Amino acid sequence: MADKYPHHQIEPKWQQYWDENKTFRAVDFSEKPKYYILDMFPYPSGAGLHVGHPEGYTATDILARYMRMRGYNVLHPMGWDAFGLPAEQYAIETGVHPSKKTAENIATFKRQIKSLGFSYDWDREINTTDEKYYKWTQWIFLKLFEKGLAYEAEVPVNWCPALGTVLANEEVIDGKSERGGHPVVRKPMRQWMLKITAYADRLLEDLDEVEWPDSIKEMQRNWIGRSEGANVHFHIPAIDKSITVFTTRPDTLWGATYMVLAPEHPLVESLTTPEQKEAVRSYQNQAGLKSDLDRTDLAKEKTGVFTGNHAINPVNGGKIPIWISDYVLMSYGTGAIMAVPAHDERDYAFAKKFDLPILEVVSGGNISREAFTEIEDGVMVNSATPDGRFSINGLKPSQAIVKTIQWLENEGKGKGAVQYRLRDWLFSRQRYWGEPIPVLHTDDDGVIPLNDSDLPLTLPVLEKIKPTGTGESPLANAKEWVRVVDPESGKVYRRETNTMPQWAGSCWYYLRYLDPDNDKKGWSAEKEKYWMPVDLYVGGAEHAVLHLLYARFWHKVLYDLGYVSTKEPFQRLINQGIILGEDGDKMSKSRGNVINPDDVVREYGADTLRMYEMFMGPLERAKPWSTKGIEGIFRFVNRIWRYFVSEHGELQHLSDVMAPNEETLRQVHGTIKKVTEDLENKSFNTAISQLMILNNHFRTLDTVPRESFEIFTLLLSPFAPHLAEELWQLLGHDQTLAYEDWPKYDEVYLIENTIRLAVQVNGKLRDTFDISSEASKADILAKAKSLEKISRHIKGKAILKEIVVPKKLVNFVVK
RNA sequence: GCCGUGGUGGCGGAAUUGGUAGACGCGCUGGAUUUAGGAUCCAGUCUCCUCCGGAGGUGCAGGUUCGAUUCCUGUCCGCGGCACCA
Incomplete structure (x- = not known):
């Protein structure tokens, strides 16, 4: 009986070979067609790699190896998204500087990733916390600033007293901080914003140009949330001002029986009558105390207060009461709505609660029971101007919308308008461990951007990183760094102490891989033209909206400025599903169901881990880990090894002279066909099962023709590269198989x-x-x-x- | 609530221009080998029955069809996202 596949010797041997020979170096500019295949780079956490990481990495590695054999010039890089809160929290707790902790974490991640035999071009490794990298992140910020896309604003932010910092919405879960679970309150603060809303339409339209899963496109569309309608002006005689409302249903204007303002609406103060002042103020106070979440939580029962004042419905001169209620949000539209209870569910609920009139203007529903909101089934009624000169009665609502907007525009009473759910991007963080924002502030609140030549603006080394407690970044503690004196004029400036969010570095890293050592530019135009766009981008679905939307936004800005040649950065996208614990739950330390890839590699080797992760099921789906399952793959690897390699380490069961019989030819060529098609479709699980079938067939033969086994070895190589390289060497080849031609099948043998x-x-x-x-x-x-x-x-x-x-x-x- | 996505043996999963449901792997059962265990190898394994033959079966209920995991209608459940967006 021969030995088991000695992965402890063979795997490091080939990893070293690939390193020393720079086997996977991507050459800029080549006659070969290019293929840029990218993994979402990891945040190198202190916990090290978990088995979820190698799932996507294995998929891309298999494809990268396959494409090389298909004659493509493949760019397959890896790097580190290394800024972020955990290293800063760790520094605050332990006093260890984030750069030190980050370097350690990266070393661990790199060792772990390398132990899996991925074919990255390590010469292109990048690190977002490297000043040679973030110099260009800052440079892009200056471009955004020059274009008027970066601005400062007082905005209410999620202030977490315990962390002494402001959190992004995505870091707040159930009103508590994601990390630590501390309470979060809303507090207005001066913040940097990026005007992503200026690109809303293009971010929406260009989704049609990329090959992404429909579900991800749909999520982005929903996030952008474009809706068409009209802004309509309602006059308020008592204060002789008008309030503009946004509505998607201008056809139902005749059914508007009251108006609702957000409690924070600036005109609430002036239009509230003295009798209602008390009630309005107390309602405003209540609403102000609630976080957004509380407001939606308590939304089941509508609340609100009458302001005592009235507005004039522009279509019929009707006097309608103005209320305030927190179901109207100041942050969407104009912060004011016309309420049409007969044809809007929320307005209906509100009108029922406060006994406001419900007037039907679209017939076809039963408004005594519920709001009727259909715009295709139904007919407009009661909808004509008092003088009878304009009427939409008898039309379908969808037609009436168009006609009413025209009329509003002609009469100067309103205008067609588009609204987005998407908000501008809150871009500053009150943190140390992030890219410094390269601007100076003057005494009189002026902002002066740094010159390109002043970049990178590096982080000062702080002896101790601690929150200021005021909400400012710990950088504010670096007094000498903050104070800048112009040597010529002697004028004193204050540096910006906010830093950029973690998203910043990941918004353009795919461009830096193209030209990682360039210190004159972020990337060269020629290399960008050659390599872009990314042909395949693989990562977790948790980045479906934010990272991908932010990166697309930056890319479009760079496109407008002529720095990149493609409208979209990522042509094709695949989301890998998560790997669950053996119990079917999400892996987590608290459940104790975490699988450490180091343990798996030690016991079974990288080839087995790689193949098992692919064999578990379709890449996109969530799948539970199974220790028994990985043993099945380990057996497969060992069956190959033991059958073909003797205990003396020589090949056996092979024949140089014997030609394959009809059945073997059919099996071999059928396998070439199946594996090739499966790779094109990213169906790795069925490709592996086909390789098993072929190996099972070989084992029924006493002697396997060498040419058949060579084909098997090549087909196996993207999946189990170490084993395949070793077999290839035993077969008498003195060079890597990484650039061998991918086998072709002949239909003749399949008949x-x-x-x-x-x-x-x-x-x-x-x-x-x-x-x-x-x-x-x-x-x-x-x-x-x-x-x-x-x-x-x-x-x-x-x-x-x-x-x-x-x-x-x-x-x-x-x- | 809305949007998306999925539901197939004991388990992971395979098979959709509609054409033999359960490939491959795990587990299980029996056998070989072994002092024994492990490992390895061979065979079997959707369920039920009156078992050389039948019946049922892809979340559930219907429909279209010679034929449905696949198409259509309704419905239930899991997962992900959004959540008063006017």
């Missing part, structure tokens, strides 16, 4: 002389039989009828129909 047909009677399977693939329809029917099991079922019955599906089945319909 079967005899085929097995199924025979059904009334659609039920009754028997099967073998017949020449060339047999005529008549022969097939005759033979089928002659089968004992068939004649039994058709005897004495009338055959109504005889169906022959070529190469598949025969079906008799009898009665």
